[in-house]
Amino acid sequence: MNINSSATLERVYDLRQRKILSKIIDKDTTISLEGRDPLENTMVLNMGPQHPATHGVLRVLLRLDGETVERCVPELGYLHRGYEKLGENISFHEFLPHTDRLDYLSPLSNNVGYALAVEKAAGIETPERAVWIRTLISELARISSHLMAMGAMAMDVGAVTMLLWTFREREKLYDIFEKICGARFTTSYTRIGGVANDFTPDVLPMIRKFIEEFPANLRDFEGLINRNRIFVERVSGIGVITGPEAIALGLTGACLRGSGIPHDLRRDEPYLMYDQLDFDVITYSDGDCLSRYLTRGDEMKESVKIVNQLLAKIPTGPTLADDAKNVLPGKTEIYTKMEELIHDFMLINFGVQPEPGEIYSAIEAPKGELGFYIVSDGTGHAWRMKIRSPSFCNLQALTPMCEGSMISDVVAIIGSIDPVMGEADK
Amino acid sequence: MTLAERLERIKGIVLPTLTEHFGEGTLSHAEHRGELSISVPRERLVELVRYLRDEPTLAFTMLKDLCAVDWNRRKERFELIYNLWSLDNSVRLRVKCFTEEKAPHVDSLTGLFTAANWYERETYDMHGIIFDGHPDLRRMYMPEDFVDPNSGEPLYPLRKEFPMMGVPGSMPLPERN
Numbered sequence: 001m002n003i004n005s006s007a008t009l010e011r012v013y014d015l016r017q018r019k020i021l022s023k024i025i026d027k028d029t030t031i032s033l034e035g036r037d038p039l040e041n042t043m044v045l046n047m048g049p050q051h052p053a054t055h056g057v058l059r060v061l062l063r064l065d066g067e068t069v070e071r072c073v074p075e076l077g078y079l080h081r082g083y084e085k086l087g088e089n090i091s092f093h094e095f096l097p098h099t100d101r102l103d104y105l106s107p108l109s110n111n112v113g114y115a116l117a118v119e120k121a122a123g124i125e126t127p128e129r130a131v132w133i134r135t136l137i138s139e140l141a142r143i144s145s146h147l148m149a150m151g152a153m154a155m156d157v158g159a160v161t162m163l164l165w166t167f168r169e170r171e172k173l174y175d176i177f178e179k180i181c182g183a184r185f186t187t188s189y190t191r192i193g194g195v196a197n198d199f200t201p202d203v204l205p206m207i208r209k210f211i212e213e214f215p216a217n218l219r220d221f222e223g224l225i226n227r228n229r230i231f232v233e234r235v236s237g238i239g240v241i242t243g244p245e246a247i248a249l250g251l252t253g254a255c256l257r258g259s260g261i262p263h264d265l266r267r268d269e270p271y272l273m274y275d276q277l278d279f280d281v282i283t284y285s286d287g288d289c290l291s292r293y294l295t296r297g298d299e300m301k302e303s304v305k306i307v308n309q310l311l312a313k314i315p316t317g318p319t320l321a322d323d324a325k326n327v328l329p330g331k332t333e334i335y336t337k338m339e340e341l342i343h344d345f346m347l348i349n350f351g352v353q354p355e356p357g358e359i360y361s362a363i364e365a366p367k368g369e370l371g372f373y374i375v376s377d378g379t380g381h382a383w384r385m386k387i388r389s390p391s392f393c394n395l396q397a398l399t400p401m402c403e404g405s406m407i408s409d410v411v412a413i414i415g416s417i418d419p420v421m422g423e424a425d426k
Numbered sequence: 427m428t429l430a431e432r433l434e435r436i437k438g439i440v441l442p443t444l445t446e447h448f449g450e451g452t453l454s455h456a457e458h459r460g461e462l463s464i465s466v467p468r469e470r471l472v473e474l475v476r477y478l479r480d481e482p483t484l485a486f487t488m489l490k491d492l493c494a495v496d497w498n499r500r501k502e503r504f505e506l507i508y509n510l511w512s513l514d515n516s517v518r519l520r521v522k523c524f525t526e527e528k529a530p531h532v533d534s535l536t537g538l539f540t541a542a543n544w545y546e547r548e549t550y551d552m553h554g555i556i557f558d559g560h561p562d563l564r565r566m567y568m569p570e571d572f573v574d575p576n577s578g579e580p581l582y583p584l585r586k587e588f589p590m591m592g593v594p595g596s597m598p599l600p601e602r603n
Contacts, residue, residue, distance in 0.1 A: 076566060076567060077565075077566065077567035077568060077569075080567040080568070082583060084552070084584060085583055085584060085588075085590065086590075088584075089590050120459055121459070123459070245540075247487050247488055247513065248487075248539055248540045248541060249540050249541050250488055250489055250490055250539065250541030250545075252490075261513070263513055268516040269516065269518070357458035357459065358458060358461075358463070358507075358520075359458065359459050359461060360461060360491075360509060360518070360520070362490075369490065371490070371491060371509075373491065373493060373507070373509070375495055383495070384493070384495045384496070386491070386493040386507075388490065388491040388509070392544070392548075393490075393541065393544070393545075395544075396540075396541065396543065396544045400540075425567060426567075
């Protein structure tokens with residue numbers, strides 16, 4: 001073969017162009033090429049909805065100039081199940097299991113948020129022990145959700161060990177959840193007026209043991225990665241969102257506090273027992289991916305602090321309100337007492353009937369502010385049930401965070417926002 | 427803080443300033459379970475929200491949520507609810523306005539809050555409210571061609587006439603092998 005004649009500059013250039021073309025034209029990539037040279041044009045890359053780093057079925061369309069993201073358009077709706085429509089058509093009791101499927105990484109705190117909203121609408125008082133249990137499980141759910149967020153974000157940028165370690169801890173929490181309510185994932189633990197059942201005697205020792213061991217494990221995670229130069233330089237300075245921008249975007253949770261705004265509903269609009277507990281609102285001021293990551297890590301320490309305070313003051317008493325018109329009676333009572341049977345029949349068929357009016361009740365869920373806006377017309381189901389889901393609002397920040405950054409940063413940014421599509425798509 | 431105390435607190439912060447600035451009669455307020463809602467004619471919505479945001483003593487700088495309610499039998503069928511939060515005062519306020527059925531238009535708040543972008547898209551998707559001045563009013567969750575197969579009219583799932591079961595033929599289903 002005559003090398004001299006084949007290896008002209010033109011031919012090599014031509015071959016390289018064709019290779020680049022065949023590389024970027026594959027079945028999973030949608031590209032648009034205008035003109036001859038793909039490197040001189042912008043490229044449209046379709047990321048998702050089935051992409052491992054998008055935490056579910058998020059689809060992001062990116063227009064790239066080389067490796068720089070020029071434009072980022074998130075597309076939602078691949079997990080839209082119409083929960084707001086369902087909420088208008090089924091009774092308040094029936095809707096409770098659906099709240100598990102909103103933010104499926106912290107179902108316990110969704111249950112609490114929903115139960116608080118219905119109780120506010122119907123004016124139901126919860127007994128002291130139920131409030132205590134709800135506060136406790138909300139914090140455990142926060143730890144479990146933040147563990148997942150930390151591990152997944154670290155994995156997205158290449159530190160796979162972290163995910164395995166955080167999953168190990170999360171597994172222990174799921175064992176506790178299983179002991180509390182019989183389910184690991186879709187808990188449906190709260191009831192309107194209280195919680196489904198009291199803790200069994202072996203739950204508190206399990207929680208105590210977990211909380212005792214957890215700080216040391218958390219230190220291990222932080223030792224593994226927080227001072228790791230590869231990780232820190234990879235995630236610091238990317239996806240920056242300033243404080244004023246974060247406020248205008250309506251961000252909540254770690255995304256807002258990572259930008260230096262100390263806003264936490266547990267302190268600013270106390271619900272449950274949070275006004276009697278001592279904890280700090282964690283903020284980091286850089287507003288980048290590392291800040292959001294560190295915020296979550298420190299929030300877990302605060303949660304441990306809260307759980308320890310809660311474990312020190314255990315109230316006794318009933319876990320379900322004594323309010324026959326609104327609260328489902330226990331199975332034994334239904335089978336043995338006529339009165340309870342009638343109440344159960346009425347509640348199942350007609351449901352809780354809050355007086356006409358509208359309420360908005362929000363909790364500080366692990367991802368941010370989870371709010372339920374319920375408009376009641378006095379019947380057994382809501383006239384309008386709006387779910388203010390933190391992931392939906394936080395995802396809106398993806399566009400300003402991604403534009404101008406590199407394509408490899410997109411997965412780290414998504415990981416640092418920590419969206420759950422079940423909640424964002426409702 | 428009980429609900430009644432919260433209500434007194436927010437009323438003390440919001441109502442005197444608003445009455446002073448907008449005068450008597452323009453705004454009306456309602457309270458339920460310790461929450462305050464202010465109704466405004468929709469022509470003055472943007473003006474009111476801008477005032478609530480920029481007035482230093484109020485500082486409602488966060489738009490937490492936005493949604494519509496379909497009151498299907500009223501003449502002014504759609505009610506829009508804006509959920510504002512003041513970081514400085516730690517209080518929540520609802521601002522409401524109505525829009526009619528035939529041409530449900532309302533001014534967009536995207537000029538005041540970047541957050542309004544997606545919220546308004548969601549409300550447009552679910553109720554078909556047109557937000558005048560929105561830069562990118564597309565559907566949020568449903569496909570862009572979500573229309574009634576018979577009439578060709580766009581469908582809005584959270585309107586009360588939309589059936590719980592969905593409309594047959596409005597969504598493409600996977601083909602049977």
